[in-house]
Amino acid sequence: MIINETKGRVWHGHVELADTFIKRFRGLMLVSNVNHALIFVLPIENxxxxxxHMFFMLSDIDVIWLDSMRRVVDFKTARRWRIYTPKESARYVIEGPVGLIRTLDVEEGDLISWDVTEKKEKSVPVKVSFPGKISFENERNTVVFSKDIIELP
Structure with a gap:
């Protein structure tokens, strides 16, 4: 979720951080359907x-540049195969689907915040053993498991 705190506008989409060199290098290149936002955390503000650059991009995107105080210093819809530099120094770059700027009603000077979407770990299938038969003995109020074991895939 990305929030324009100045105007109270919210974009309820999936948000990821690009806070390492590899994540920043990869960015959104070769992503066929940009349906999430990527926030680049740059090491220095300039x-x-x-x-x-928009080389190897498969679609246009909206880009918002923020300073270290998270104030908008520039924004635009970036077209494929072009290079873009913000008007002023920036510490954060938000790349997202076209329409992000319009949804947030972004203007220079707006304060932007975000809530990163947690990545859910994928579950790993595990074989589980179950007893072949369960019976209840009413006389002693106990449960009896037979020795036959069934394995589920």
């Missing part, structure tokens, strides 16, 4: 470091 214009050159916040520049982006």
């Amino acid at each position: 214009r050159l470091n916040a520049s982006i």
